[in-house]
Amino acid sequence: MQGASRNAALTDSAKRWLVISLIGGILLGFGHKIERLGYQSYLKDQELAATIQMINLRERIEGEVMSRVLSISELAAVISAHPTITQDEYARRTASLIANNPDIISVVAAPDLVVTLVSPIAGNEKVIGLNYRENADQWPQVQAAMRNSDGLMTGPVDLVQGGRGLILRKPVMLDSADATGAPQIWGILSMVINFDAFLKNLKISQVDERYDILIREVSEGAATGQIMLGDVSLLEDMPIMIDFRFPFGHWQLAAVTEGGWPTQRPNFEGRWIFRISMIAILMVGTRLIMQLAQKHKIAESRLSNGIEALDHAFVMFGSNGKIVLHNSKYAQMHNMTKETLTNTTYRDLVTDSVHKGLVPEAIGNEQHWVDNWIDGRGFGHYVTEQHLSDGRIIRTSDKRMPDGSIVGLRIDVSDLKNAQLAAEAANRAKTDFMGVLSHELRTPLTVILGQVRLARNINRLPAPQSLEKAIKAHPETEAEMTPLVDGVWAQIGMMMNMAERSGNHLMTLINEVLDFAKIDSGNLTVDLQPVEVATLVATTVDQLRPLVENKGLSFNIDVQDAQIEADAKRIQQVLINLISNATKFTEEGEVGLRVEALPKVVTFTVYDTGIGIPESEVQQVFEPFHQVDSSASRRHNGTGLGLAISRDIAIAHGGNISLKSEIGKGSAFQLTLPRLDIADVPTGGRASLAAG
Structure with a gap:
């Protein structure tokens, strides 16, 4: 059974861990999906931001390029109208253009494709006389520009003057036609632009800080045309693409964020740490909930089984x-x-x-x-x-x-109830029997004690007196008989004293049994009357002083007078019992009674220097029939009812009895009774009744 229970527990645990693992896996997958969607959204935001930036850049580039195209087209129109323009006129016409555009290095005019006009001349002297047909490096671009009436921009190229430059070429057509009717070509204009200054003017550096950029020319029939700016490998990073449409051709702007598109959103690790932490917390919470649910299920089962197993x-x-x-x-x-x-x-x-x-x-x-x-x-x-x-x-x-x-x-208390009724009936029968027996014993015992008291003074009875007279009537034998007769009377008196003491002890026991029977049956009554404490104590002390002093003990009395409402005989019975017990269990030293009148109560403390009572017996001494030494050979006689009766009498008066004791040092019983609440009752002083 234990093995099967253990296997079932392991199976349940494995199921719980499987469920928790599935939940954790689902949550991880869900977290990955959310992260993927978030990354895609973030990437689109990055692409959108880059697109906006590149559109702005394209507009600036288009503006700058078209400005140069318009300038060179205007100059071409001037030359077309004045094909015999001189160097001075040419310099004057281009001066404002160069002045307004600091990135323009020079503007060169080549009638019949031979450079003859240069502005400015300073620094460009070597260019004069250049025949494009004889220049293998530039002749292809010149031919391409001549085929396109709108011109062509090439570059960046390394300049003779140093640095890099862009070259904008524009063919110049005359208004007249040749023999075939086609427009007659005058020559070509070339505008050299400082590439670095051009980029600076476009504020490309600000864009380069955040993006990698490629600007290229798209040529028909070629995968990649001339590269204006950037590295062609950028095309492998799936950049955004922006097209330029110029009169002289097609450019394309490609861009990605610096270093390539981000592979993950910012704070990627932090979000996953948070997700994994939350998943772990959720899994632990799920585990706890499942454990609590299992414990709850087990508790319900145990409760149900326990309730079902009840006999009630x-x-x-x-x-x-x-x-x-x-x-x-x-x-x-x-x-x-x-x-x-x-x-x-x-x-x-x-x-x-x-x-x-x-x-x-x-x-x-x-x-x-x-x-x-x-x-x-x-x-x-x-x-x-x-x-x-x-x-x-x-x-x-x-x-x-x-x-x-x-x-x-x-x-179901049927058996208990029947047993209780039987026990109550038996207890009533016992109490009635004890009461009847006590009455039946006390009546003959009273007669016996009366006869014993008479017999104690037998020499005063008529028959003994007649005997004494008869003895005196015979003087010859009187001297001999009188001592013998006196001895008989003395022996009879001694025997009667012993019989009287035993009879009185037996009468005390019978009275205790009768009182206990009354208490047990609820028939004990007390007659409450105002009682002077000093009078009550004096009567009790006078009665008990011989008992105490005949044992060689000091009998100390300290009384503060007050008035109580009590049954004087019953309170005297309690005091007699307490003082008698103190005398019985004290071999040397003292027995005392101290009475204190407190605001609400009066306390009667009976103390002694006797053998004391063990701490384990302190609570039991007030139980009926309980004796500290209950063996048949015990030294001190008694029924064990005296303290029980005294406590019940005290309780019937609204008071109580308490005990403090120490082995070898003595005991102190304290009787506490309510003080009579009469404002005009005079309170007495202390009176000391010492042993005389």
């Missing part, structure tokens, strides 16, 4: 009064099925039991009892009895909880 009927009602839990014994007691009980309310069950007469205390007042039982008691524990038709007695115990639910227990 158990039921629990919800705050709405409907049954939420019960065992089979409860259903059997009410002779109802589980379905019927589920639809029955607490009030219905209580009302049904009461109207069937099963609750004796409710008979004749059923509705009021039901209302008071259900609604009138609030929270608490309520107990009653149901007497079923088959003779069983069921103890009904219901407890209303703070949430309004009710927990009930139904216990």
